[in-house]
Amino acid sequence: MKKRLFSGIQPSGEVHIGNYLGAIKNWISLLDDYDCIFSIVDYHAITVEYSPGVMQERIINAAATNIAAGLDTDRCIIFVQSQVPEHTELTWVLNTLTPMGILERMTQFKDKAQQNEKNINVGLFDYPVLQTADILLYKGQAVPVGEDQVQHIELSREIARKFNTRYGELFPEPQHILSNAPRIMGLDGKNKMSKSMNNYISLIEKPDAIWKKLSRAVTDENRKRRDDPGNPDICNVYTLHKYFSTDSELDRINKQCRSAEIGCVDCKKILSENMVKELEPIREKSLELINNPVSVMDTLNAGAEKCRKIAKETMSEVRSLMGLR
Known part of the structure; x- marks a missing residue:
């Protein structure tokens, strides 16, 4: 039986070559070896300021570009995080197992807090716990990440271990898989390639x-x-x-x-x-997929339906072990 792999896709605008080299090509190479689930993590995306009017467009663009780049939906599941409410339900449970001191030491929180000084919200602080819930909800065993996310996966293992010790064995301890190109620098040569730094080349660039x-x-x-x-x-x-x-x-x-x-x-x-x-x-x-958003949404909805079934089963087990039913 294949191990389950989980990874998140940010709907934060155009997909760039840093995403392609550092993540997507790695995902493609793993499709045949793992049972792969990819989530467009819109709940993560709202931890920073965004325009609600373009969120659906960004979700479609993220899905279309990743599929076009090689995420074959016959060999993996792609869905939108907010279509499976159990993500936030499990996050609340895992919050009760996560010391605040550990979250305060997360490097990415410190970096994002500096970039978003006017909006340092609880969601940004709690981001790694939601990420842990994303993985554990599907009993993910493998998580392909860049170097900047390794600390979060270490936290996921710690939370899984704590749940299993306190309530009973349920969650595997996820292991990270580093890409051969985990950190792609931007065109400025100084910072990691990102849309916010405007130092990127988009996958749909002319x-x-x-x-x-x-x-x-x-x-x-x-x-x-x-x-x-x-x-x-x-x-x-x-x-x-x-x-x-x-x-x-x-x-x-x-x-x-x-x-x-x-x-x-x-x-x-x-x-x-x-x-x-x-x-x-x-x-x-x-562009062909982006111009046919109904087809893209059909693919995402089909993925969400499959994931809801898995998520409901996991949460039923969680509540049973915790004495919540």
Whole structure:
């Protein structure tokens, strides 16, 4: 029997190549080895300020782009978190097992609190417990994450262990799976790629837009002139080449950069061409799905129906063990 895998998809706007390289490609590689459930986590998304009028559009876009990128719905379940109310019910139960001191030490809470000083809400503070409920509700055993989420999965294991000790064995202790590209830096070369930092390339970017963004991307800052030798080891553009260019291209660019045979503009042009080659089919399929939102919602509703059945069974077991019925 396959182990169950759970992961969340943020409906926070356009899906970018950081999501694609750091998460989606990893998920695709795991589809045949695990029983995979992916949730569009709209309850997580409302912990920061957002526009209610565009939430449904963002959910559709997130689903469409992930499906277009390779999440085959014949081999996995995709659904919207808020369509399964047991997520928040289990969160309340797990809150009673989670010390506040542990949540205060969560690195991501500190980072997000700094970014959202005017809206440091309880939901943001409690985010890791909802994330734990997301996983444990389906008795998830494997959770693919980036490095910044490992601390949350460690907390999930601790909460599962505490529940099992206090009330009886029920939840597996989830293990994290790190991607080969867990942290993709943005085009500024300084921060993780993100929509909020505006340092990203979207999966549905047009070819000319990809080139426009790449042309401004930060490279080796020590290379001031075209005839100065570069250092690919500290160049974020070269790092992106590793995911979109062939081994022979990588080797050639590495040598030519160090000897100043190739300049940053030409290096970026090669990357742009290779990016377009890989991303254009995804863009076309994404737009086709986005333009047919009823079909996308049918897929999400079918996924939610399957997940509600699992979630109801889990919560029935939880309440029974806790003496709540």
